[in-house]
Amino acid sequence: MTELLGDFMVRAALAGVGVALAAGPLGCLVVWRRMAYVGDTVAHAALLGVALALALEIGVIPGVLAVALLVALAVARGSGGRYAADTLLGVAAHGGLAVGLVVLSFVSGAQGDLSAWLFGDILAVGPWDLALIWAAAGLATAGLALGWTRLLNSTINEELAAAEGGDPESDRLLLTVALALLVAAALKVVGALLVGAMLILPAAAARPLVRTPEAMALTAAGLGAMAVLGGLRFAWMADTPAGPSIVVAALALFLVANAVGRMRRMVR
Amino acid sequence: MSSNLIEARGLGVSDGRRRILYDVDMALRSGEIVTIVGPNGAGKTTLLRALVGALKPSEGEVWRRRRLRIGYTPQKLTIDRTLPLTVDRFVALGSGAGRAARRAALETVGIPELDGSQVTDLSGGELQRAALARALLREPDLLALDEPTEGLDQPGEAAFYRLIDRVRRQTGAAVCMISHDLHVVMGASDRVVCLNGHVCCEGAPLHVTGTPEYRALFGLGTQGALALYRHEHDHTHGHVHHQTHGAVGTEHHRGRDHGHALAGSGGAQP
Numbered sequence: 001m002t003e004l005l006g007d008f009m010v011r012a013a014l015a016g017v018g019v020a021l022a023a024g025p026l027g028c029l030v031v032w033r034r035m036a037y038v039g040d041t042v043a044h045a046a047l048l049g050v051a052l053a054l055a056l057e058i059g060v061i062p063g064v065l066a067v068a069l070l071v072a073l074a075v076a077r078g079s080g081g082r083y084a085a086d087t088l089l090g091v092a093a094h095g096g097l098a099v100g101l102v103v104l105s106f107v108s109g110a111q112g113d114l115s116a117w118l119f120g121d122i123l124a125v126g127p128w129d130l131a132l133i134w135a136a137a138g139l140a141t142a143g144l145a146l147g148w149t150r151l152l153n154s155t156i157n158e159e160l161a162a163a164e165g166g167d168p169e170s171d172r173l174l175l176t177v178a179l180a181l182l183v184a185a186a187l188k189v190v191g192a193l194l195v196g197a198m199l200i201l202p203a204a205a206a207r208p209l210v211r212t213p214e215a216m217a218l219t220a221a222g223l224g225a226m227a228v229l230g231g232l233r234f235a236w237m238a239d240t241p242a243g244p245s246i247v248v249a250a251l252a253l254f255l256v257a258n259a260v261g262r263m264r265r266m267v268r
Numbered sequence: 269m270s271s272n273l274i275e276a277r278g279l280g281v282s283d284g285r286r287r288i289l290y291d292v293d294m295a296l297r298s299g300e301i302v303t304i305v306g307p308n309g310a311g312k313t314t315l316l317r318a319l320v321g322a323l324k325p326s327e328g329e330v331w332r333r334r335r336l337r338i339g340y341t342p343q344k345l346t347i348d349r350t351l352p353l354t355v356d357r358f359v360a361l362g363s364g365a366g367r368a369a370r371r372a373a374l375e376t377v378g379i380p381e382l383d384g385s386q387v388t389d390l391s392g393g394e395l396q397r398a399a400l401a402r403a404l405l406r407e408p409d410l411l412a413l414d415e416p417t418e419g420l421d422q423p424g425e426a427a428f429y430r431l432i433d434r435v436r437r438q439t440g441a442a443v444c445m446i447s448h449d450l451h452v453v454m455g456a457s458d459r460v461v462c463l464n465g466h467v468c469c470e471g472a473p474l475h476v477t478g479t480p481e482y483r484a485l486f487g488l489g490t491q492g493a494l495a496l497y498r499h500e501h502d503h504t505h506g507h508v509h510h511q512t513h514g515a516v517g518t519e520h521h522r523g524r525d526h527g528h529a530l531a532g533s534g535g536a537q538p
Contacts, residue, residue, distance in 0.1 A: 031348075031350045032348050032350055032351045033348070034348060149361065152361060153361055153362075155351065156345075156347055156351070156353070156358070156361070157342060157345055157346075157347070158322075159317060159322035159323070159340070159342050160322075160340055160341075160342055160345070160362075160399075162320075162321055162322040162323075163317075163320040163321060163322045163338050163340035163412065164338065164339075164340065164362055164406065165337075165338075203350075204350070207350055207352065210352050211352050211354065211386065212352055212353070212354070212357065213351060213352060213353060213357075215352070216352055
């Protein structure tokens with residue numbers, strides 16, 4: 001086993017699959033709640049976490065987790081007021097990305113790695129990275145699984161959930177923490193610019209194939225894992241960048257799933 | 269006092285720019301059917317949300333009986349099209365009710381054939397019935413219904429009120445609903461609360477329709493829709509008390525100056 005984990009390709013596949021399995025259910029919730037832009041915002045701002053972690057010489061994943069958590073909480077709180085929610089998210093997303101890039105330029109040795117942070121560097125995942133990625137992804141998934149029914153209820157309608165004795169605010173908090181964990185886990189796999197794709201594409205691809213929320217969550221996880229393995233294989237054979245190749249594979253699955261869904265409707 | 273399910277004291281809600289509700293004192297008692305009426309923008313939906321706990325009031329407080337079970341149907345239930353959900357599952361998510369009970373509830377609200385349909389394929393009226401089935405399955409102490417007859421035709425509306433009455437008799441649940449249809453409301457309610465930012469008047473339907481506050485809000489007979497927004501200037505607090513004493517003696521009634529949230533007589537709405 002240890003010998004097997006010594007192979008960078010195996011580590012890459014395991015890291016990608018771990019992220020995909022967590023991103024499936026979380027991505028479904030993000031899509032159902034129309035939070036796609038929130039995922040992007042947290043992911044972009046995570047670059048600032050990378051910069052700070054490198055500057056302070058702490059681990060990148062803990063640094064990203066801390067900043068992602070802060071940004072996610074700020075975004076969850078700071079709605080309403082003068083600006084529409086998507087305007088504020090745009091400010092936070094682009095602002096976080098730009099500030100992160102500027103701060104990174106001050107950190108010696110980080111500039112050369114810029115594309116790794118933006119688009120991921122899954123082939124450079126070390127054994128310790130792999131452990132952290134699975135820990136973060138596993139924690140996020142466990143949180144979602146434990147709170148699944150209440151999350152589903154507050155996703156259907158927050159007022160209805162509250163009137164029935166639920167607590168939509170703490171559901172939102174749970175989702176926010178899970179999102180930050182996933183961003184921290186996925187940053188090294190697909191990079192700040194493509195984390196959102198890992199959330200949205202598999203969930204969107206699963207939609208035409210299913211009739212229940214749970215089936216959509218599991219299908220999204222499965223399709224995400226397929227995209228990771230397919231994308232890695234393609235990157236290996238065609239010598240393309242791994243992160244974008246994974247997302248292209250997910251896009252292909254999305255198109256196929258929609259074609260299948262359309263054919264099924266025509267048959268019926 | 270002990271039969272109260274919910275009590276609001278000095279309740280106020282503002283959205284930062286505008287006070288939607290202010291100085292609302294009201295109680296819901298077990299087993300009664302209360303209807304909230306009022307013009308557009310009077311804060312009816314906001315009041316119902318605050319009462320059931322779906323919204324935090326900015327002033328005052330709302331007391332709810334411990335372990336109060338509420339069955340709530342929002343005015344508009346929009347479920348994102350990307351969420352795959354059958355009607356049966358939607359209904360099940362509100363309680364631990366078993367399959368047979370869920371079938372019976374869908375039967376009761378008149379959509380037994382839709383249990384396997386996706387909620388996103390339902391019409392507004394069908395979705396509202398599904399929400400009612402979900403609320404009924406919770407075996408609630410209180411049914412809180414926000415414009416439950418919206419989108420129903422007249423026979424459907426009459427059937428709906430018969431259903432509500434039957435549910436109340438069978439389960440003893442209190443019902444608090446918002447309605448626009450004044451005529452039907454009058455026949456179906458024990459108590460009417462007339463709202464316009466605050467409680468303008470409340471009491472038995474026949475009593476409330478006799479108050480100047482009610483007439484000011486809903487017009488005097490056939491003056492039409494404009495009358496809804498017309499501001500009556502010719503009543504005073506003294507006048508109100510006089511009317512109250514002259515009306516149904518035992519009925520609880522509070523009168524208050526009203527209507528200042530709206531523009532002056534005949535003026536445009538803000």
